[in-house]
Amino acid sequence: ASIVRALQPRIVHWHLAGLDNDTPRGLPVAELARRVQAAAPGAEVSEHREVAAALRAARAQSGREDRILAFGSFFVVAAAMPPDQSPG
Secondary structure (H helix, E strand, O other): OHHHHHHHHHOOOEEEEOOOOOOOOOOOHHHHHHHHHHHOOOOOEEEEOOHHHHHHHHHHHOOOOOOOOOOOOHHHHHHHOOHHHOOO
16 A cells, blocks of 8 residues: 555556466455555556556557556566566
């Protein structure tokens, strides 16, 4: 909740992704969305089954001067990086 509240002034739209295919430790995307909306009422939120889908949607929605921020666990970062730059 603290991270959401700190970032909310800079986030136009939250494209949230589940990690069901990557790790059992991640929250289901519906629960993640509930927590974001509780910490930032009125936030624009979309739910996606996987990080790649969230990134595609964010890219489609973003403009030339916009920035996309991918954060969370190492699983999120690994899924967000191009295949030739993925850690490991």
